[in-house]
Amino acid sequence: MRREQNLALVGAVVSGAVIATGLLLVLVARVNPDGAARMRGVMLDLVTPVWSVARAPFDGVGRAVSWGGDYLGAVGRNRELTTELAAARAELQRAAADRAALAALKRLQRVREPARRVIGTARIVSATSGSVVRSAMIAAGRGDGIGPGLPVIGADGLIGRTVEAGNHAARVLLLTDPASRIPVTVVRTGQAALVVGTNRPSLELRDRGGADVPLQAGDRLVTSGDGGVFPPGIPVGIIINPAEPPAVRPAASPVGAAYVTVEAAYLPLPALAPETPLGTPVPIEARRGGGGTPAPQPAAPLP
């Protein structure tokens, strides 16, 4: 009897300690979000190969569904495409002329643009559809030159960016995740904005510059290149509801056997701050005050 009571007491203490440890870990994760990066990479390496083999039946089902859909909608799509094609041909000729003019102007102004560089092409192997974090895993990692913080682009547009990487697998934060922020430009109006995930099928457009110009349903959004991760001009989505905050349907969907390309960061930040050379002249305030703050300037008289 005594022994059972003691065991129950020890059990309760251990349970309490375990839950307290968990809460402590959450607080540590708040202060240091990248703490377990190495362990996360190892877990990715363990799980991804299994799914890349086990996903064959899933792929088969997905392909069957998409074939069925193709056959059912073929006639209607054909008519739509024929009308679209006529408009697109005219647009294409104008675009070709514009492109030539733009290239000439850029040559004239000596505009230097960083080149986009594809690091690798991989397929989406698995996903966390049972979690609050919307991410997918691709079967390529540090061994292929893929680290965290790189843009991931699908055939139809932007998919997301890598956040963790193991040796043979990497995790992609999808556009729909609440932590995803994509700097975009509205093509029609030229407004800069952020596309934010909401854990729902549609995204939100926030922090739009020049919000007095109204948006229309059907406005296209492309990446602006701000922030230096995503190259400019990649389709992100289409406005489906211009009411504030505007709802955006993503251009590319990672559903199905999607192949994605991982590119190098467009304009990577320099890893280290530039060092000041030793011979740099020191400002006179710093020398006189022993490194203290400079004396306040007398206020200019008001006119």
Added chain:
Amino acid sequence: MTRHAPPWRLMNAAERRRYWWGHWRLGVPAATTLGLVFAMTAPLVVPVPIFPQLALIGIFVWATFQPGLMTPWIAFLIGLVADLLFAQPLGINATLFAFAAGFVRVFETRYGHHAHGFDWAVAATLIVVFELLTWQLMALAGKPVPLLPLAWQVLTSVVAYPLVVALCAWVQRRAFGDERS
């Protein structure tokens, strides 16, 4: 399972190996639940969290079937693996899984075993509380998420509960034998 170990010095190497490997059943509940965690990373890319919280249901069910083999600290370790796999801040699932196992332990010692339907209702309540606490803890960890899309997961999890119970009951019968005999 033998309650009392044979004298260690009287066993030869083969007997010791057999004695240690004879404990494999102790890992069955944890291994099943880890399998459920792994199943939750299935290549089903949908924009809403629609996949049922199989791991939480697994912990609930095993804590009722084998209370000694699904203690809060085992649930804590499973939760750490889940955090690493689901890219959540470390500690969220670990805390909540341990909390779930502890809750089931207290509930069972207080109120005893129940019919399947009652357990289903308790599990549904636990899933709702789990999602609410996930929402709060994600905000505490500095990665706030919207609450409403999690309702999808509550729905699918409540529907998936009997399936997980069937799976765990099958494993229980295969690994631990028939309880009624």
